[in-house]
Amino acid sequence: MEDNHEKREKTMRWKLAILERDVHNKFVEDYVDRLPGQLNQYEGRILSYLVTHPGSGAGEVIDEFRLKKSTVSGIFKSLSGKGYIELASGKDDGRRKEIILKDSAYERQKQVALIFKEFDCVVQEGLTEEELAVFDKIFNKVENNLLGGKSK
Numbered sequence: 621m622e623d624n625h626e627k628r629e630k631t632m633r634w635k636l637a638i639l640e641r642d643v644h645n646k647f648v649e650d651y652v653d654r655l656p657g658q659l660n661q662y663e664g665r666i667l668s669y670l671v672t673h674p675g676s677g678a679g680e681v682i683d684e685f686r687l688k689k690s691t692v693s694g695i696f697k698s699l700s701g702k703g704y705i706e707l708a709s710g711k712d713d714g715r716r717k718e719i720i721l722k723d724s725a726y727e728r729q730k731q732v733a734l735i736f737k738e739f740d741c742v743v744q745e746g747l748t749e750e751e752l753a754v755f756d757k758i759f760n761k762v763e764n765n766l767l768g769g770k771s772k
Contacts, residue, residue, distance in 0.1 A: 651739050656731045664732040666695055671729040
C-alpha cells in the first residue's frame, strides 16, 4: 500500500501536467490567432524577451526558456525570415550569432506583450495578491526540487 507521500507526489505530477495542458490549450484556442505578424506563441515570447533584454543571444534564450539549442536556432531562423531579427556573426567569436533587432520587432513586441498580459489576467482572475505570492513560493520550491537545488 502506498503511503501519503507517494500519493501526494503522483497527485502533484498529475496536477502540473493537467495545468500545463490547460494553459497551452486555452492560449491556442483563444489567443494564438491574435498574435501579430504570423508569430506563434514561442516566437512571440522569445521576440518579447529579446526586445526587453538587449544584447541577449541564443545562450540566454536557452537558459531562460529551457529550450534545446536546435529549437532556439529554428526560432531565430523563423524570426529572421519574418523580418524581425537579423543574425550576424559575432565580433569576437564568429561561431556566436549576434541578434540585431529590426524596427518591426519593437512594434510587434508591444502588441505581443499586450496579448500575453491579457492572457495572464485571465489565468490570475480571482486570485488575491496573497494567493499569488503563495503560488510563487510553492512554484519556486517545486522548481528547486526538480532542478536539484539549481533553480534560476
